[in-house]
Amino acid sequence: MRLGYYGATMKAVIEKLVREALGIISKGMQKPVEGERPHREEIVIEHPTDLSNGDYTTNAALATARQFRMAPLEVAHLLKDYIDLHKPDAVERVEIAGPGFINFYLQKDFFKKSIGEIIEKDGDFGKSAIFAGEKVIVEHTDPNPFKKLHIGHLMPMTIGTSIANLFRWNGAEVKEAVYQGDVGLHVAKAVWAMQKGITEDPYVYGNKTYDEDAGAKQEIIELNKKIYERTDAEINKLYDAGRKASLEYFETMYKILGTKFDLYFFESDTAKIGERVVRDHVGEIFQKSDGAIVFHAEEYDPSLHTRVFINSEGLPTYEAKELGLAKAKFQKYAYTKSVVVTGNEIREYFRVLLAAMKFIYPDLRDMTKHLPHGMLRLPSGKMSSRTGDVISIEEIMSDIKKAVEEKGNTATDEIAVAALKYMILKSSIGGDIVFDFEKSVSTEGDSGVYLQYAYARTNSLLEKAGKKGDAHAERSEMHEVEKLLYRFPDIVERAGREYAPHYITTYLTELAASFNNFYAHEQVIGDGPESAYRLAIAEAFKIVLKNGLSILGIPTQERM
RNA sequence: GCCUCCGUAGCUUAAUGGAUAAAGCAGGACUCUUCUAAGGUCUUGAUGUAGGUUCGAUUCCUGCCGGAGGCACCA
Secondary structure, three states: OOOOOHHHHHHHHHHHHHHHHHHHHHHOOOOOOOOOOOOOOOOOEEOOOOHHHOOEEEOHHHHHHHHHOOOHHHHHHHHHHHHHHHOOOOEEEEEEEOOOEEEEEEOHHHHHHHHHHHHHHHHHOOOOOOOOOOEEEEEOOOOOOOOOOEHHHHHHHHHHHHHHHHHHHOOOEEEEEEEEOOOOHHHHHHHHHHHOOOOOOHHHHHHHHHHHOHHHHHHHHHHHHHHHHOOOHHHHHHHHHHHHHHHHHHHHHHHHHOOOOOEEEEHHHHHHHHHHHHHOOEOOOEEEEOOEEEEEHHHOOOOOOEEEEEOOOOOEOHHHHHHHHHHHHHHHOOOOEEEEEEEHHHHHHHHHHHHHHHHHOHHHHHHEEEEEEOOEEEOOEEOEOOOOEOOEHHHHHHHHHHHHHHOOOOOOHHHHHHHHHHHHHOOOOOOOEEOOHHHHOOOOOOOHHHHHHHHHHHHHHHHHHOOOOOOOOOOOOOOHHHHHHOOHHHHHHHHHHOOOOHHHHHHHHHHHHHHHHHHHHOOOOOOOOOHHHHHHHHHHHHHHHHHHHHHHOOOOOOOO
16 A cells, blocks of 8 residues: 555645745845744645635745744745746646745646546545554443443544544554443442343433432442352342343444444453552552542642542542553553543543553553543433433434434434434534534534435446546546545544544535535536546545545445 | 633534634525436624734633533542
8 A cells, every 4th residue: 555645745845845945045044143032933834724725835934934034925925936946847836825825726637646546545545654553542432331322422432433543544553442330339220120120221220219219229239249249149140141231232332333342341350450559559649538548639730639549448439440441451452552532521530540640650641642522412411321311322313213214315324323423523522512403313514414415426426427437538627626635635644643533524524515516517427528537536536535434433325 | 719621603513823714504595307406506694801922813821701510439
């Protein structure tokens, strides 16, 4: 696989040219005055957002004007003079615009070559090697056995998988991991209800009774101990069967939603590792306080606070287990980067955890990145399986499918998944998403279904054509979509570097709109001389859309 | 009270310290005897507030106003 592509080569050529030109200017310049701060700004070569501003642009003149003690426009003219003399053939013209940007307009032939390249690389177009050699573990979703998978799990699952895919596309070796709470009070509540013969969502019943009935509460607490100690054969049997059924149910849901985990971690394992490491450091890092073992994080950073790692009953809390988890992950897979995707309600707690980890596992801490996401909310408030106010993933999917059918279209799991995931991945990670049901089932405009439809229609178009496109064929007029297609690899890189899958979503939507405009105005299939090249554009569009959607974990359909 | 995050069109969102702040929905006007109209074209409309840094601020810093989350044995 060849990873370089025309766009990257072009960018490198332009950057070299700009730096040469800057070198010439600085030669004729006097030395900076002693003691004056240089105020260096980064010189970037990038794609202007607005296509009318060219194909590449640089802020070189703006960034160096101060250093040269000249007006930005003056520097821009000097740079342009040099660039005009030395520019490669692929650059059609160079313009100065706005406060001093230098814009590069490429020859039409460049875009033609790019279309050919996309078709040639096909499923590899967009891959980079910027994370080559990295071994990344991405933990996400973390559902608790014995509880239902609800729409609150959609956020971490969708984001986690797209982050993992971004690392894969940028050359890293990636494992997706899931951390499941298979012990604890929530489990006891469910098992207690199962003992009472409740089969439908036993956790909800157990949780409700726990809060309302003091006798039941006592039974559940005792049951919790027995489950943890595994002393009662009857209870073990019930627990093991329930755990197995629960994990199998998760797998079927993961499959529908397009997630596949490589590594599984359980609280029953990490608790022991975490407890040991905390006890080993009592008196130095951790302190005894009111019978518990705590970490006074505020001593190292005043914006942090104290948290309990081992409670007064001697049991490790989530904090201690998380330390154990970091170690357990590394033992299973010697990662160079560990990404943990969670809800942002534990943002503060995670900062404390990382502060503690800095003492215990400094190397692991430096490789750990916490990626908090917002909540998927209903208008009525936070969705929680603790309150029983949940919409399960099955329910929401079936509702979406029903709405699609009401519009007279055929509903599939793919459409439902696309609708849900697009809603999550169109915004930057971190903010809450108010789950607007009407909007999620909307098949118009800015939506996953819009992209799926564009894909299916293009696929059908190509089938109907019955012949291959030809990127070398004649082309008289340029179309905007050609100017967007070759940018895809840059978008993938940037999205990967910045943990920002929404860059892909935004780009794909813009690309599809641009292609739809092309489709609406030009006859693609036909006997005319333009047809072969237009088919090539359609092929390239289909490839980029498919590659982009696969990064997002959004399924495609060949027809709709 | 303290800590963290967030305030952009009527609504949901985008924007790498840069150019005329970009889309979708909703509202208004068009568009299928032509490859899938779940489409396309045109149009109305916005940076909470007061300062600061900067040639340039939606973006960085400070105050205020408003919202969300967290602050000791749940996860």
